[in-house]
Amino acid sequence: RNQHKPNPPLEDIAPHIHRYWKQRKDDKAILRLLNEYHIDKTIYGLGLTRFRQIRESLGLYRTRSQHHNINSIRPALFRLRAQYPKAGAREIVSLLFHEENMSVSRNMVTEYFSVFEPELVKERRKNRLRRKRFWAAGVNDIWAVDQHDKWKYKFGLALHTGIDPFIGFTHWLKIWWTNSNPRLVLSYYLDEVEEQGYGPLVSQSDPGTENFGLANGHTLIRHFHDPSL
Incomplete structure (x- = not known):
């Protein structure tokens, strides 16, 4: 059983935890991959509860644990908007996660848009069904x-x-x-x-x-x- 074995050294598993975290895997999936590919189970053991403690010690918190609201994400949105002025809710959720290390729900981003960017929301809705002409020069263009x-x-x-x-x-x-x-x-x-x-x-x-x-x-x-x- 895992409780009779020491945990693997943090320096051995931390890079893999970060990598799988960035791939948006859940705790059970990350733990399964660690045990399958990165932990010598004849020597070490790691259970789900201890894994979650290790993950949080690395500063990796799930959406609910980060306790964000539309005001707390506003500074990050200012920074992202400078580079991605037209990004929608799905893109913003991904950008917040990968570039700001913030885990935020799509509903919260949508709420942020409605409060702080109502004009952009209207613009997106206005242009959503706008007819455009597509042009390509030929095959493999x-x-x-x-x-x-x-x-x-x-x-x-x-x-x-x-x-x-x-x-x-x-x-x-x-x-x-x-x-x-x-x-x-x-x-x-x-x-x-x-x-x-x-x-x-x-x-x-x-x-x-x-x-x-x-x-x-x-x-x-x-x-x-x-x-x-």
Whole structure:
């Protein structure tokens, strides 16, 4: 039993806890991964209660434990708005978590918008159904990528897809437990480029943080092939 074994050294497991935390895994999932891949169970033991104590000692608190309100998140929102002026509720929740180490519910962000950014809310609603013209020069001019979250919260299925909209070709359609990990999203793109032997001139996605890796990777590849860009 775990109570008869010492806990693993904190310096051995802390990096893995931080990594899985940033992947938005819950406590049971993190503990399972630690015990499966990072802890020698013949020597050490770690249970859920002790794990939660260790997590909190590292400054990693869940949403309820952080006790945020619309006023406490306001300074962070000021900083984020300077760089992401058009980010919506879902993107702001992700940005707060990854860039400000704040765990906040989407409902709270929506409430913040209604109190402090009513004009932006009206602007988003006004432009939501605005008709626009899409243009692409030809095949592989653009690869458009996007994620679908409606199954994510109900069934635990996170969808991600990449298509060539000019011909309607689906380059990938992936289903996993997450679609918000920038490294994972980048891997979808790189795997397809490697398999096809080519990539697009332009990658198109929303400004969410999950797409930063893909955007940076695509830019690096384009600069490698054309340093004048």
